[in-house]
Amino acid sequence: MSQPYVIDKLISAKAIDARLEELAREIRQRFADTDKLVVVGLLRGSFIFIADLVRELDMNVEVDFLETSSYGNAMESSREVRILKDLRGEIGGRDVLVVEDIVDTGHTLAHVLKFLEARAPRRLETIALLDKPSRREVDIKATWTGFEIPDEFVVGYGIDYAQRNRNLPYIGKVRFT
Numbered sequence: 001m002s003q004p005y006v007i008d009k010l011i012s013a014k015a016i017d018a019r020l021e022e023l024a025r026e027i028r029q030r031f032a033d034t035d036k037l038v039v040v041g042l043l044r045g046s047f048i049f050i051a052d053l054v055r056e057l058d059m060n061v062e063v064d065f066l067e068t069s070s071y072g073n074a075m076e077s078s079r080e081v082r083i084l085k086d087l088r089g090e091i092g093g094r095d096v097l098v099v100e101d102i103v104d105t106g107h108t109l110a111h112v113l114k115f116l117e118a119r120a121p122r123r124l125e126t127i128a129l130l131d132k133p134s135r136r137e138v139d140i141k142a143t144w145t146g147f148e149i150p151d152e153f154v155v156g157y158g159i160d161y162a163q164r165n166r167n168l169p170y171i172g173k174v175r176f177t
């Protein structure tokens with residue numbers, strides 16, 4: 001069992017909603033000439049974000065998933081990233097948008113991009129709901145970011161702490177009591 005903690009609200013469901021509308025507008029513009037965009041969610045943390053995002057996109061999309069894992073404990077992201085589940089579909093020559101929950105050290109996104117680039121997509125862009133720039137170890141930034149946040153451990157809207165709190169409708173930060 002983990003130590004007791006409370007969750008302080010950081011980003012409301014309403015603020016997430018409003019930001020998603022803005023991001024969707026930019027994404028639609030960027031991919032205006034694409035007949036079918038492949039939207040790739042990184043499991044598990046992006047499952048709510050991708051569900052809301054594709055409903056805002058109002059364009060022809062194919063949804064696929066990639067699962068990564070990192071060794072390490074619940075709060076420490078490790079530097080070693082493995083692909084646990086590959087895409088079902090082909091992305092060669094296609095336009096791809098990778099959807100990530102948080103860019104923290106940057107190792108996960110860097111590894112995933114390298115893995116997907118090897119399949120020669122026509123275009124490969126990324127969106128992260130959250131970004132913790134102060135934690136970066138790899139020089140990488142998503143094409144679009146929902147919110148920059150300070151170095152806090154967050155949960156909700158798909159994001160977990162030891163597999164808990166993914167179903168919170170907002171983003172909160174974990175505070176140990």
Ligand code: IMP
Binds near residue numbers: 107159
């Ligand atoms: P990175 O490889 O260090 O950029 O870590 C990315 C992954 O670590 C994210 O996709 C999350 O799954 C996890 N992660 C990073 N920060 C947090 C957090 O504050 N709460 C929960 N998971 C996090």
Ligand code: MG
Binds near residue numbers: 042043045046
């Ligand atoms: Mg993740």
